[in-house]
Amino acid sequence: MTWRPDISAEHGPLPERILAALRRDIASGDLAVGTRLPPQRDLAFQLGVSLGVVTRAYAEAERLGLTSGQVGRGTYVQAPANGPAFTMTSTTDGLVDLARNYPPLGAARARLREALEALSRTNAVDFSLYGPALGLDGHRQAAARWLRRSAGIAVDWNRILLTTGAQQAIYVALGALLTPGDTLMCEAATFHGVKLAAAQGRFKLMGLAMDDEGVLPDALERAARTGARVAYLTPTLQNPTGRAMSPLRREHLVRIARERDLILIEDDVYAAYAGKTLGDCPPTLASLAPERVLYLSGASKSLMPGLRLGFLVAPDEPVLKSAAQVLRASVYSTPAFGAQIFTHWEETGEADEIAAQNRADAAARQRTALGILGGYVERPGSDQSLHLWLPMSEAAAERTAARALRAGVEVTPPSAPVVDSDLISGLRLCLGQTEGEQLEASLRALRPMLADAADPTFADVL
Numbered sequence: 001m002t003w004r005p006d007i008s009a010e011h012g013p014l015p016e017r018i019l020a021a022l023r024r025d026i027a028s029g030d031l032a033v034g035t036r037l038p039p040q041r042d043l044a045f046q047l048g049v050s051l052g053v054v055t056r057a058y059a060e061a062e063r064l065g066l067t068s069g070q071v072g073r074g075t076y077v078q079a080p081a082n083g084p085a086f087t088m089t090s091t092t093d094g095l096v097d098l099a100r101n102y103p104p105l106g107a108a109r110a111r112l113r114e115a116l117e118a119l120s121r122t123n124a125v126d127f128s129l130y131g132p133a134l135g136l137d138g139h140r141q142a143a144a145r146w147l148r149r150s151a152g153i154a155v156d157w158n159r160i161l162l163t164t165g166a167q168q169a170i171y172v173a174l175g176a177l178l179t180p181g182d183t184l185m186c187e188a189a190t191f192h193g194v195k196l197a198a199a200q201g202r203f204k205l206m207g208l209a210m211d212d213e214g215v216l217p218d219a220l221e222r223a224a225r226t227g228a229r230v231a232y233l234t235p236t237l238q239n240p241t242g243r244a245m246s247p248l249r250r251e252h253l254v255r256i257a258r259e260r261d262l263i264l265i266e267d268d269v270y271a272a273y274a275g276k277t278l279g280d281c282p283p284t285l286a287s288l289a290p291e292r293v294l295y296l297s298g299a300s301k302s303l304m305p306g307l308r309l310g311f312l313v314a315p316d317e318p319v320l321k322s323a324a325q326v327l328r329a330s331v332y333s334t335p336a337f338g339a340q341i342f343t344h345w346e347e348t349g350e351a352d353e354i355a356a357q358n359r360a361d362a363a364a365r366q367r368t369a370l371g372i373l374g375g376y377v378e379r380p381g382s383d384q385s386l387h388l389w390l391p392m393s394e395a396a397a398e399r400t401a402a403r404a405l406r407a408g409v410e411v412t413p414p415s416a417p418v419v420d421s422d423l424i425s426g427l428r429l430c431l432g433q434t435e436g437e438q439l440e441a442s443l444r445a446l447r448p449m450l451a452d453a454a455d456p457t458f459a460d461v462l
């Protein structure tokens with residue numbers, strides 16, 4: 001059966017009317033669980049609305065768990081619409097989102113209802129209490145098992161602090177290792193959240209020069225001579241560049257850290273996307289120098305950001321204690337709800353399934369993007385990176401981002417990740433949030449803009 005919604009009786013903006021009709025038809029039984037919704041383009045044609053309107057309605061339906069979509073396979077009704085009606089909360093205002101670094105969400109969403117039901121039955125955790133600052137032991141043990149399987153790293157669960165996302169792990173790590181006014185070394189372009197955390201803590205950032213593997217050993221060595229002692233690095237699928245360090249580069253950086261008595265903060269949130277199979281990763285800095293690397297990761301990229309679960313693995317007891325103090329000062333303890341869902345998925349084996357599906361999905365997206373954008377994109381450090389880097393001058397990046405926005409495509413603001421614009425500039429594209437046809441259409445729209453950006457006469461043409 002093909003769904004032909006009547007949206008004339010509904011009120012509000014067009015996407016919300018489509019969503020309301022969807023809820024109504026699911027609730028009345030007209031649309032049974034498992035029914036395939038029409039392709040977005042067909043429905044847009046049928047209703048006489050733009051593709052973006054339907055895309056927004058479908059995305060919201062999926063976000064609410066009413067439907068589930070799989071790239072290339074279509075969108076299916078998945079649950080009775082008996083929950084409370086939410087309004088649209090998307091921040092993108094109908095724009096195609098290539099700006100935010102989401103993983104594909106279908107695999108986790110499809111298992112969320114069952115996980116919440118399991119959560120409601122659990123009696124192993126008393127959710128009415130404040131939890132311990134480090135997190136519950138069972139959750140920390142699950143984290144250690146998951147890090148071993150998804151990132152190939154053996155960690156002692158006693159050294160793990162559960163945080164509210166990897167973002168908080170970064171904030172806590174900086175608070176534990178630095179005092180205001182100190183310098184934090186990092187890649188010349190880095191995760192925007194590190195810039196925020198450093199500004200909040202009044203730490204100075206020093207961007208280090210990179211090559212196609214990430215930070216250059218010479219740059220770390222030179223920066224260390226200025227007296228800086230702590231470096232934040234993302235060796236695997238660096239954000240924003242998608243670069244990955246070889247084992248040799250990792251060993252070299254660790255050697256310098258030892259010679260110069262540095263502490264390294266290793267952010268490994270993209271580990272699940274690194275290798276040919278889950279957990280097939282190059283050696284972590286933490287495994288090469290456990291005594292001086294604070295390792296952090298999280299469940300957002302491999303499983304689902306809404307879990308808000310991060311993992312901080314301290315190199316020693318004093319650092320663990322300081323980190324726990326910073327965490328207590330900000331949140332007291334990480335809520336156990338997300339950690340319990342994570343633990344449920346870890347114990348049932350669903351975490352592996354979700355990560356495997358996300359990897360396959362990310363690989364398909366990367367192939368699509370490289371096929372359309374070709375040489376304008378730097379080949380990332382794995383076959384399934386969630387983000388891609390397009391090197392170009394600062395001015396070209398700003399102009400291209402503005403042109404893309406006018407065409408309805410939002411990319412990461414070029415200045416957001418940059419720490420030292422003399423060393424690096426470009427555009428980051430995030431592939432995880434936008435589905436199939438729309439991803440392709442937006443990449444095709446970007447292509448001529450990238451050709452213009454690469455043309456030295458482009459500035460004059462404008």
Ligand SMILES: Cc1ncc(COP(=O)(O)O)c(C=O)c1O
Nearest residue numbers: 101165166167191239269298300
């Ligand atoms: C490198 C890096 N670290 C940390 C984070 C934060 O992740 P979380 O959602 O776990 O806070 C991100 C999110 O984009 C990231 O790219």
